[in-house]
Amino acid sequence: MTKVLPQLINGEWSESRSREWIDVTDPATQHVLARAPKATPEEIEAAIASAKNAFLSWREVPISERARLMLRYQHLLKEHHDELAEILARETGKTLADAKGDVWRGIEVVEHAANVASLMMGETMENVAREIDTASWMQPLGVCVGITPFNFPAMIPLWMFPLAIACGNTFILKPSEQDPLTPNRLAELFIEAGAPAGVLQVLHGAREQVDALLTHPDIRAISFVGSVPVGQHVYRTGTAHLKRVQAFAGAKNHMVIMPDAHKDQVLSNLIGASCGAAGQRCMAISTAVFVGDSRAWIDELASQMAELRPGHWQDPQAAYGPLISPQAKQRVLHLIAAGKAEGAECLVDGSHCTVAGYPDGNWLGPTLFRGVTPTMSLYREEIFGPVLICLEVETLEQAIALVNNNPYGNGTSLFTRSGGAARQFQHAVEVGQVGINVPIPVPLPFFSFTGWKGSFYGDLHAYGKQAVRFYSETKTVTSRWFDDAPVSGPNMTIQLK
Incomplete structure (x- = not known):
């Protein structure tokens, strides 16, 4: 019998009364793993009312006790x-090693949330x-809300609700309908850690449920x-209704490769990051920018990429897993076909990839293009698949201009042995997160995740000090205590005397 996912409302896990359900499928087989409800309007109202009521008592809990909850929670997360x-x-469909990394990067944020007392000092x-x-x-x-994507169902929910709750808020989590099993389990462990009823709610659904929360x-x-369209919608709708919004x-993301870089390190990191x-x-590297003589390495890159093989998560030899859905696969296939039609040279083509024993999986082999230009669809659109495109320039200045002319600014990296080139790049590039000989520069939790330009809508970013500011208000108190001295008359100005 297919598992029916419950929702967490007012500290209780209960089956939804919804008449609309979403199948949660295994992307390697298309087998239905579970059914998630589309929360009813009554369930959404009940969750919000519970969170609002719980806030009245939770905000008064001493900050040291809230920190201890996070300590217990990170301990349980490590156990499980x-x-x-x-x-x-x-x-x-992620490989087991990649899935473990997803969970661990979330645990790191919970550890950071346990330090909330020092983060909230005025x-x-x-x-x-x-x-x-x-x-x-x-x-x-x-009451705060988190709307999370399919690609990191552990890490990104843990970016949000632990810090928000540690700051004294209550939280409603609306995870991706494509993989809600992991977020439900995260919430179960949070309740086991001792979270009071109503502090965390979990609702399931799709666009309609998101709009009700916004x-x-x-x-x-x-x-x-x-994604970009949903992020724009969330930001515009949320702010129009006078809410704080951070929308990633x-x-x-570009990796710029200088001729003096360590070739073997470049190729290894580039393949893994793409x-x-x-x-x-x-934060995947989808665009490699080869500067000057480093373009000679593209053929060797193609040979190494061609050896990668996707596979099932239980296969220890699998380099990566399937795409999340048949629709996601078709979208990437469409972009690959557009690249060929627009004149890019396809050096490695994974369009017809199969995996033995899993004929229905959303498989796509590694794909590499050369001769891509900024006007092509492959460059203008986010691909979100195992596809790497190569552009070639003569100088570092041209590479920086290329990166800066792109409308996105989430992450970038430079591979070089030159300190001067690194200094020039990190200073001039208009991207929020920069790696020097680091392909995917996702900051650790004591910093913040700082995408720029079209990669982020809002002001304060995720986790770190910026998230604490996002989830809190600042109250300024100015005080004077009078003695029995005679009053010299009214102060008719705004000046403090």
Whole structure:
């Protein structure tokens, strides 16, 4: 019998009364793993009301107790690390090693949330005017919402609700309908760690459920990670309804390769960064920019990429797994066909990839193009598959201009042995996250995830100090205590005296 996913409302897991359900399928077989509900309007209202009510008591819980909840939670996550990775691998198709990395990067954020007391410290100063002192306090917002994507069903929910809740807020998680099993298990462990009823809610659904959350007057902040069109919609709708919004959207990440770089390191890192997780990472390297004589390495890159083989998550030899859905595969195949039609040279073509024993999987082999120009569809659109395109320029300055002219600014990297070139690149490039001889420069949690330009809509970014600011308000208190001295008359100005 197919598993029916429950929803978490007011501390209780219960089966939805919805008449609309979404099949959660194994991308390697198309077998239905579970059915997720589209939450009803009544269930959405119940979850929001529960979160709003829980906020009244949760905000008063001492910050040290909230930190201890995170300590217990990260301990449970580590105990169940391999179990979580297997659930994740089964519903996303990721290799087991990649799934474990997904879970671990989320655990790191929970560890950071356990340090919330120092992150929420305000500022004080005495005698800002005569016998007048000022202090700023950071206080929680209220009910917050997280809308998460399919490609990191452990890491990205853990970017959001632990920090928001540690700051004293309550939280409603709406995970991707394509792989909600992992987020449900994360929530089960959070309740096991001792989270009070109503502090975390989990609702399932699709666009209609998201819109209900975006427009509800009792929601204070929205965190979103996903595609460009949905990110724009979330940002515009949320802000139009006077909510704080951080919306992480698309990307076109470049790796710039200088002729003095370590060739073997370049090729190894480039292949992993472009094809890992079947290219379904917002920080994947989809564009290689070869500078000067480094273009001679493209043929060797093609030979090494051609040896990669996707496979099932239980196959230890698999380089990566299937794409998340047949629709995702068809979209990438369409872009590959467009690249060929527009004149790019396809050096490695994974369009007809098969995997023995899994004829129905969403398989796509590694694909490499040369001779791509910025006007081609392959360059203008985010591919989100195991496809790497190569562009060639003569100078580092031309490479920087190419990167800066792209509308996205999520991540980029430079491979070189020159400190001068590295300094020039990291200073001049208009991208939020820069790697020097690091292909996927996703910051650790004590920094923040800082995409720029069309990759991000909002102000304050995910995790780190910026997320604490996002999930809190600043209250400034200016105080004076009077003695029995005579009053000299009314102060008719705004000046503090």
